[in-house]
Every structure is written in structure tokens, then in C-alpha cells.
Amino acid sequence: MFDHVGFRVRDLAASRRFYDAVASAIGLSTIDNSPTSFLLGKSASEPIPFLWIGTDQPSFWSGGHVTSASPLHLAFSVDNHAKVNAFHKAALENGGIDNGMPGPRGPAEMGYYGAYVLDPDGNNIEAGCRN
Structure with missing residues (x-):
């Protein structure tokens, strides 16, 4: 559905450390x-x-854009519970803050973890994964 998505960050080194870890945990890569x-993708x-992640303001963004003025929500689709658990662990070990431990989400009939x-x-x- 998407070709690419991008967002700005304040501290590139901290973000790179975080996204290197979570990408690896769910079978993705960060790319210089x-x-x-940097980019986050398959390989x-x-x-x-x-996913483009950087500190520059692209020329096509409006001058009033402020980094993380309105936090975004980004969900990675993975294929099993183990990758969800690995994502959470890697994130917490690399600068992330828990915002919801791994577990079932939503109505049971959605089968979402x-x-x-x-x-x-x-x-x-x-x-998250659906099974």
C-alpha cells in the first residue's frame, strides 16, 4: 500500500540504536x-x-513542522508471537519505554497479539501479528 513513509527525530544516534535493535528483532534491516x-526496510x-528516519527537514515539508509535536503511531506486522516478544525486549534494551507489554489485544475474534x-x-x- 505504501512506497515509503518518513518522520523526523531529534537525536539520530539514539534513534538509530533503537531502530537497529527493533528492526533486527523482527527480521528487517536499517540501511545507511x-x-x-537512515532507512528501515526489508534489506x-x-x-x-x-521508512525514512532522519533529522533533516525535507524541502517538501512545511516550515511549521516541529519534530514529534504530534507523536505518531507505527505498527510493524510480524508473523509470530516470538517476534513480538523479541521486538519489545530489544526496544526496552535500546532506549524504548514500555507502553504495553506483549499480549492479546482487542476483541478475541481479531486474534491479534x-x-x-x-x-x-x-x-x-x-x-503485532494476527493468528
């Missing part, structure tokens, strides 16, 4: 992009779709 940004050989963390900029980042 520029001195002020360097299969980079699209990707997820975990929530806040990244270094306060964005709610989730990993």
Missing part, C-alpha cells in the same frame, strides 16, 4: 541513507517499501 538519515537489496513501546522521541511503536 545519508549522514542525517539493502530490497529497499522498498521503506501485540506489544507497544515509546521510541526515543515519544512515538508509539508497535509490533
Whole structure:
């Protein structure tokens, strides 16, 4: 559905450490992009779709944009409970803050299992699976 999505962060090193860890835990990769940004996707050989994360303000964003003025919610789809658990553990060990321990979410008929963390900029980042 998406080709790419992007958002700005305040501290690139802290964000890179956090996203390196959670990407690895759920079978994704972070990819060098520029001195002020990186990409998160399947791999360097299969980079699209990707998530752009950086400190620069792209030229097409309005001048009034403020980093994390309105925290975002981003959910990664994974294929099993173990990856949800690994995501949560890796996030907490790399600057994330617990925002919902791994477990069933929503109505039982949805069969959704997820975990929530806040990244270094306060964005709610989730990993979940449906089974």
C-alpha cells in the first residue's frame, strides 16, 4: 500500500540504536541513507517499501513542522508471537519505554497479539501479528 513513509527525530544516534535493535528483532534491516538519515526496510537489496528516519527537514515539508509535536503511531506486522516478544525486549534494551507489554489485544475474534513501546522521541511503536 505504501512506497515509503518518513518522520523526523531529534537525536539520530539514539534513534538509530533503537531502530537497529527493533528492526533486527523482527527480521528487517536499517540501511545507511545519508549522514542525517537512515532507512528501515526489508534489506539493502530490497529497499522498498521503506521508512525514512532522519533529522533533516525535507524541502517538501512545511516550515511549521516541529519534530514529534504530534507523536505518531507505527505498527510493524510480524508473523509470530516470538517476534513480538523479541521486538519489545530489544526496544526496552535500546532506549524504548514500555507502553504495553506483549499480549492479546482487542476483541478475541481479531486474534491479534501485540506489544507497544515509546521510541526515543515519544512515538508509539508497535509490533503485532494476527493468528
